[in-house]
Amino acid sequence: MRIRKDDLVQVISGKDKGKRGKILKVIPRENKVVVQGINMVKRHQRPIPQLREGGIIEREAPVYASKVMLVCPNCDKPVRVGAKFLEDGTKVRICKKCGEVIDKA
Structure with missing residues (x-):
């Protein structure tokens, strides 16, 4: 999920x-x-x-x-969720509309 x-x-x-x-x-x-x-x-x-x-x-x-x-906390709209790996190897969720990271650091 x-x-x-x-x-x-x-x-x-x-x-x-x-x-x-x-x-x-x-x-x-x-x-x-x-x-x-x-x-x-x-x-x-x-x-x-x-x-x-x-x-x-x-x-x-x-x-x-x-x-x-x-x-999405950045664009304040309901969005689909994607996943991506950061440079340090951690997996984070991203907003499909604005591309920003959803997870709190």
């Missing part, structure tokens, strides 16, 4: 199309990601005396990684 935890992504299809959020969790085995504030679902939670109270809880559900695009 070319997107990682804490990346800013934009939803490109579905009920939340156009919304942006930060990736909270990546599930590579299922090719899904959990994005903050995206694909909210309601869960009926039974109360557990030691831990939490019951009720209807709203939380994020996983969404397929193909439905989100990484937002």
